[in-house]
Amino acid sequence: MIVADASALISLATADTLNRFLAEFEVHTAEPAVDELENTAEDDDSHGDAAETVLANLDWVTTHHVNGNLEFSRVDQGEGCCALLTKKIDAEFLITADLRALPELQTVADFRIVISPIVLKALVQRDVLEQEEPLKNLNVLAEQRDWLGTPNYRCSQKRFGRE
Secondary structure, eight states: EEEEEEHHHHHHTTTHHHHHHHSSOOOEEEEHHHHHHHHTTTTSSSSHHHHHHHHHTGGGGGEEESSOOOOOTTOHHHHHHHHHHHHTOOSEEEEEOGGGGGHHHTOOOOEEEEHHHHHHHHHHHHSSOOOTTHHHHHHHHHHHHTOSSHHHHHHHHTTOOOO
């Protein structure tokens, strides 16, 4: 069981792996993350297109109402509610694309938090993706999400043995 926030779902849609991710894992999210997706879908850009793709596939994601709020300086409402949800349903992982939020999320986490490109590696390990496909998808993701040269991109490259 996995909880994914809006940024993770948008990233996986951008990397053209959302459908395979949703078919392979039991995915949950919180209502504020869906609200973020709806707001992003209004944008006329690649992020908006990716959010629309996620919204079109929400039948594959269990959405939960979460009582409480966990907001820090780098953790927004959607991420905070997803962290609370991860604890509530005893999920194994919280998937996010917000590397900046990781330190604050980890202070309250008794679960594993990973950035969304790591899902690409998991899909390779499960023989859902070919070995070369994640690197191509990671580069598309980095270009579309403006990650080239960022810590997110460097961390992801490291996971695939590239630096």
